[in-house]
Amino acid sequence: MRLQAGTIGLLAAACLLLAHSTFAGVLPEDRADALYHQYEGGGVTVDGPSILVRKKFGENLSVSGNYYIDMVTSASIDVKVLGASEYKEKRTQWSTGIDYLRGSTTYSASYINSEENDYFADTLNLGISEDMFGDLTTVSLSYSRGWDDITKRNDTSFQRSLDRRNYRVGISQILTKTLIVGLNYETETSEGYLQNPYRADRYCLTPDCLTDQVLFEPEVYPRTRSTNAVSLDARWYLPWRAALHGNYRYFHDTWSIHANTGELGYTHPLKWRFLGGMWTVEAAYRYYTQTRADFYSDLFPFIESQNFRARDRNLATFDTNTIHVGVTYALGTMPFTWVQKATASVFYDAIQYNFKDFRDGMADTQFAYQQPLYTYRANVLQVFFSVYF
Amino acid sequence: MSHARIGTLVSLVLFGAVSMSCSIEPWVKPYERAALADPIMAADRNPVSSTYMDHVREVREGARGASGSAGGGCGCN
Numbered sequence: 123m124r125l126q127a128g129t130i131g132l133l134a135a136a137c138l139l140l141a142h143s144t145f146a147g148v149l150p151e152d153r154a155d156a157l158y159h160q161y162e163g164g165g166v167t168v169d170g171p172s173i174l175v176r177k178k179f180g181e182n183l184s185v186s187g188n189y190y191i192d193m194v195t196s197a198s199i200d201v202k203v204l205g206a207s208e209y210k211e212k213r214t215q216w217s218t219g220i221d222y223l224r225g226s227t228t229y230s231a232s233y234i235n236s237e238e239n240d241y242f243a244d245t246l247n248l249g250i251s252e253d254m255f256g257d258l259t260t261v262s263l264s265y266s267r268g269w270d271d272i273t274k275r276n277d278t279s280f281q282r283s284l285d286r287r288n289y290r291v292g293i294s295q296i297l298t299k300t301l302i303v304g305l306n307y308e309t310e311t312s313e314g315y316l317q318n319p320y321r322a323d324r325y326c327l328t329p330d331c332l333t334d335q336v337l338f339e340p341e342v343y344p345r346t347r348s349t350n351a352v353s354l355d356a357r358w359y360l361p362w363r364a365a366l367h368g369n370y371r372y373f374h375d376t377w378s379i380h381a382n383t384g385e386l387g388y389t390h391p392l393k394w395r396f397l398g399g400m401w402t403v404e405a406a407y408r409y410y411t412q413t414r415a416d417f418y419s420d421l422f423p424f425i426e427s428q429n430f431r432a433r434d435r436n437l438a439t440f441d442t443n444t445i446h447v448g449v450t451y452a453l454g455t456m457p458f459t460w461v462q463k464a465t466a467s468v469f470y471d472a473i474q475y476n477f478k479d480f481r482d483g484m485a486d487t488q489f490a491y492q493q494p495l496y497t498y499r500a501n502v503l504q505v506f507f508s509v510y511f
Numbered sequence: 512m513s514h515a516r517i518g519t520l521v522s523l524v525l526f527g528a529v530s531m532s533c534s535i536e537p538w539v540k541p542y543e544r545a546a547l548a549d550p551i552m553a554a555d556r557n558p559v560s561s562t563y564m565d566h567v568r569e570v571r572e573g574a575r576g577a578s579g580s581a582g583g584g585c586g587c588n
Contacts, residue, residue, distance in 0.1 A: 371577050
């Protein structure tokens, strides 16, 4: 009943937006992007393509489509600790969306399908946004509903499901001729199978844990999770034609995870031409920190020591530091008359993971609790081409 | 905060915004927004890239959401 009341409230808010229409909104521009992505770190390599196309039909309708692939090769610390061998798998995702503009209101709908050999996810997104106060303010609402089916390799009897619901509200506000700020809030509820069927937590051979021998048992997660996240961001135009952006996000959930994220970035178009085109450089720093889930532990004292148990390092206490650099080249002369702009970009991110209560289970120490805390660095590369028409 | 309270709060905020918008004059005129319209000020200049980085982070971090964009499930075991 509470969920239905909340949905009715959001629908009523959407109707208020529908009833108010003054100035005109703007649809996203037509474009096609082809990206190659690569993530390498912690014994895991994931790479593949992502193709995005967006096209307007008339003045009010815009349609988009995205095709994305992850090719995974994993020999992560968790795989090694369990004595398993490196595995490969492929995830394919495609999505399609539509945006309809009526006056200052944009209605959006999109569908996403993701499939790998043991996980199938469908997501439907509905959204509405409106410009008001002379287009100084943009208010947006959106709702997502997801249906996941989980199976397990080499076990045809294993079938689980997961239901997801997301609610998002955002406000973007022009404060001055050079400053835009935004406030976003998102809440998600998930119910069903929330864990990984291949994962295991470890426990001590003796309850005092004065041993280097550990045993493994299947993880047990709660069947529900509710999350809340709020973020504040700002973009500031600098007098020499550059942009500074900042973002802060706070997150907490019913698993007792609290996370803070801060990011600062700088974008600078260079004034001179080189190789016949214009260049834009960018850099950013991101800091992320989280506390552990209340049912997480690197090492439990004995078998089935608590009702819910996890050793997934994503639920551990850790922080990350990310350095981002990027360069974009814009062609000075278009190869075809129907092309308005064409760019080529290379982005690189270095992400350092520092775990505070997840240990390197492969380290050889006298006692398991003496194993060093796990750290690793990941390198993320993106190379993409964009055409605007 | 329950979903009912979220819906009520959002409705009140939007009702107030809609009511006030009829009487407030924009303090940044359309002809003064050249800097804001510069492509470098766009909230999401490269959606194909930002969507990918959101995915990279969501798979490996406990936190998610409030990025301003809709996402999808993936499992990504």
